[in-house]
Amino acid sequence: MTRLLSLVLLALALPAQAMTFQTRMEEVKWSVDGDKFECRLSQAVTGYGEAVFVRRAGERPTFQLKAWSNLMQPGQAQLYNDAPSWRSDRRARVLGQATVKDGPVTLEVPYQQAGQMLAGLADGLLPTIHRAGWANAPDSVRVVVSSIGYKQAWSEFQNCISGLLPMNIDQISRSAVSFASGGTRLDPGAKSLLDTALAYLEADPDIETVQLDAHSDNVGDRLTNRELSRQRALAVQSYLTEHGVAEEKITMRFHGDRYPVASNATAVGRAKNRRVTLRLEKP
Structure with a gap:
């Protein structure tokens, strides 16, 4: 009953006619590229642009639709995993909506829906974005991502992901090294966090400065707490310098x-x- 309702809602939401952009089966090509900071799984969509799954270090994958010339009207687009015409054993699955914006990156989809799109590709379905065209366009616009060759591309994407750092620069800069009450020693958890920061520093030579801001709770007087925070900063500094970070940095x-x-x-x-x-700063 739920599947039937989804199909009915999908049929009501989508116009009868649409300008469809989909790469021919024999021309479908996936590409995988990336480094320790980010991996990208992409497919060119003939006549429209590029469909890209992005996995940043420390995050789940997201999806981006890039356009050479955006034909979609800004607003809410319908997302669904469509069934190819030759697969009568499959049914379209509604994924919800995402916002189309004017610009080179037409649409960005968060990890929940991006994960459903990837699962659909693995099941032979076709992630599809459907949105009204601009006011003077007679038809709506439909962009389809092909599942042809996906399994091999996914394997390469996974290999790239396995080489990602545990965290990205934003996550490291939001992290905090914790201390016991009255303590200044680094526990195993603190060292593990600093080891992640060290891995990022080694991988990114553009990091110019490591900013340390040290704090305490309010147990004790102000002067004692300020000195306690100083000792904590020195403990972190010492660990970093012992592992190769220049003190002047x-x-x-x-x-x-x-x-x-x-x-x-x-x-x-x-x-x-x-x-x-910790805050890692670039130029």
Whole structure:
């Protein structure tokens, strides 16, 4: 019943006619490229542009539709995994909506729907984007991603993903090295986080500065807490320099208990406030 309802809703949502962009079976080509920071699985869509699945380090895959010349009207597009005409054992599956924008990147789809699109390709379905054309266009626009050759391309994509760093620069810059109450020593979890930062620093020579901001909870007086935060920053600096980071590349600030990120009224809040945050900065 649910599948039937989805098909009915899909039929109601889509116009009867559409200008369809789909690469011919014999011309379908997937390409995989990337590095330690990002992997891309892409397919050129004849006459329209490029369909790209993107997997950043530390994140799940997303989907982008790039256009040489955007023929879709900005607004909500329908997403669905269509069934090829030769597969009577398959049915179209509605994935929801995504926003079309004017520009070279016509549409970006978050990981939930991108994952469904990838699953559809593995099942022989055709991820499809359907949206009204511009006001003077007689038909709507439909862009179809082919599943031809997907299995081999997926294998190559997985090989690329296996070489990604555990985190990306945004995630590292939002991370915090935690400390025990009154403590300045790095525990195994803190060292593991710093090892990830070290891997990123080694892979990206464009990182110019490592900014350390050290904090404490409010247990004790202000002067003691400021010194405690200084000792924590020095502990992180020492670990980084011992593992090859030039000391002149590291800058430090010690804030004591002035900038809490949680309430000091609870043990959980105080634990969050005992921290050294890292920020990796490029030119």
